[in-house]
Amino acid sequence: MSRDHVISFISTSPHNGKSISDVAISPRSTYVLTYSQEDNFFVGWLLDTKSEPFDLRKDTESSKFDGISDFKVSDKKIILYNYTGLVKFHDLKNNKDLEIKNECFDYSHTNFLENGNIVTFKSNINTTINPTVLIYELTNKNEFARKGFYVFNEKNVEFGGFRSDSMWMMSYDLIFLLDLATFKLQ
Known part of the structure; x- marks a missing residue:
């Protein structure tokens, strides 16, 4: 078996050691959003896919969100999320609901x-x-x-x-x- 590429993992704790429950990637793949059902926080990441290996830097952390079942994120750091059957919007840059x-x-x-x-x-x-x-x-x-x-x-x-x-x-x-x-x- 040949090895053309070695994949290295960098250990980080974006949710204070809590597990990541879900991940969303923005339409242009410039922003990644993680959510943990254990701490109920979103963490935003800037993604640079042009670097080798790609660069993922922590950008922002939201206020606490309970009851999130699914979510999507825009390149402008807006979250669209499903909250108990309702569609809600949140601006991560200003930490405000829209x-x-x-x-x-x-x-x-x-x-x-x-x-x-x-x-x-x-x-x-x-x-x-x-x-x-x-x-x-x-x-x-x-x-x-x-x-x-x-x-x-x-x-x-x-x-x-x-x-x-x-x-x-x-x-x-x-x-x-x-x-x-x-x-x-x-």
Whole structure:
């Protein structure tokens, strides 16, 4: 057996010796966020993938968060997390919660785009409203404002998942990839 590469681990204790429960990586892979269910803290890490081996430096630590079941992070250090079934937002740079007023999100259908905007897919087959994609951007007032609202001309559109700045969808047993920058099918 040959060894082309040796992988070395550097021992650190980002959560004061507590185990890391989950990890999220930002869309551009510049920021890593760890969470420990034992200490209920998020720890943010700056990631430099251009260095060999890549460099991971501790950046910030959040205030305490209980009841986190899943989370995502943007390159701008915004956390989108699932808190007892509700979608919540937190700015790690300022250690403040953020809100999108009068909106309700399905966590599994919401994610960050590479530019830091938030995208969410809404659909309810029991109504006459066609599926929609909504885009929100962070304003200078540290609030999210709706930037775009797009309605599909077909009711039979199902969410498939996000990949970078694209969204997988299914309609009539066909799979589509929607570019969320141009809103054109790929």
